[in-house]
Amino acid sequence: DNQMTQSPSTLSASVGDRVIITCRASQSISTWLAWYQQKPGKAPKLLIYHMSTLQSGVPLRFSGSGTGTEFNLTISSLQPDDFATYFCQNYHVFGQGTRVEMK
Amino acid sequence: QLQLVESGGGVVQPGRSLRLSCTASGFSLSSSTMHWVRQAPGKGLDWVAGLSYDGTIIQYADSVKGRFTISRDNSNNTLYLQMNSLRAGDTAVYFCVRRTTWGYYFDLWGQGTLVTVSS
Numbered sequence: 001d002n003q004m005t006q007s008p009s010t011l012s013a014s015v016g017d018r019v020i021i022t023c024r025a026s027q028s029i030s031t032w033l034a035w036y037q038q039k040p041g042k043a044p045k046l047l048i049y050h051m052s053t054l055q056s057g058v059p060l061r062f063s064g065s066g067t068g069t070e071f072n073l074t075i076s077s078l079q080p081d082d083f084a085t086y087f088c089q090n091y092h093v094f095g096q097g098t099r100v101e102m103k
Numbered sequence: 104q105l106q107l108v109e110s111g112g113g114v115v116q117p118g119r120s121l122r123l124s125c126t127a128s129g130f131s132l133s134s135s136t137m138h139w140v141r142q143a144p145g146k147g148l149d150w151v152a153g154l155s156y157d158g159t160i161i162q163y164a165d166s167v168k169g170r171f172t173i174s175r176d177n178s179n180n181t182l183y184l185q186m187n188s189l190r191a192g193d194t195a196v197y198f199c200v201r202r203t204t205w206g207y208y209f210d211l212w213g214q215g216t217l218v219t220v221s222s
Binding site: 032034036042043044045046049050055087089090091092093094095096097 | 147148149150153162164198203205206207208209210212213214215
C-alpha cells in the first residue's frame with residue numbers, strides 16, 4: 001500500500017514567513033494529491049486538489065507543487081489565520097500531519 | 104446550504120455496538136459518494152469506509168472490516184456507520200465526508216461525532 005510521509009511534523013514560523021510543507025509518497029501517484037487544513041476542534045478543510053488546484057475560496061497565498069512522489073504545500077506569506085495542522089492525502093491514505101505553530 | 108451533520112456518538116463499552124448517522128442537507132446523498140474518516144484524540148486522519156453514489160462499491164479499512172457497515176437511506180438523505188465489536192482503538196472523532204466527483208478528494212466534512220470505547 002502507498003504510504004504518505006509528511007515533513008516536518010511541526011514547523012515554527014512567524015507572520016509573513018514563507019512556509020513549505022513536504023509530502024512524500026512511497027510510490028508514484030501522478031498528481032492525485034490533496035492538501036487539507038485543520039484547526040483545533042474543527043473538521044479538515046480542503047485547500048488544494050490535483051496537486052496544485054486551489055479549492056474555491058482558498059487564498060492565493062496557498063499553492064501546491066510537486067513531482068510524482070514528492071509534493072509541497074507552500075504558504076507564500078503566513079497569516080495569523082494559517083496557524084493550523086495540514087494534511088496531505090492520496091486515495092485512502094493521509095499523511096500524519098504538519099502542525100504550523102507560532103515562533 | 105451544503106451541510107453534513109453527524110450524530111450517534113457517545114461512550115460505549117468494549118465489545119458493544121453503536122450506530123452513527125450523518126444527515127445531509129443542500130444536496131442528495133443518492134448522487135454522492137460518501138465516506139467516513141476518523142481521528143483519534145491528538146492523532147491524524149484515518150479513512151474508515153466508503154460507499155459509492157450508486158451503492159455498487161463499498162470499501163472498508165482493514166482495521167474495521169467485518170465489524171463496521173456503511174449504508175445509506177436515500178429517503179432520509181442519511182448515511183450510517185454501524186459499528187460492532189467496538190475496541191478501545193476505535194475511540195475517535197468520526198467525520199462524515201463527501202467525495203468530489205472529479206477525483207478522490209473530500210470537499211465537504213461534517214463537524215464530527217466523538218466515539219469513546221471504554222469500560
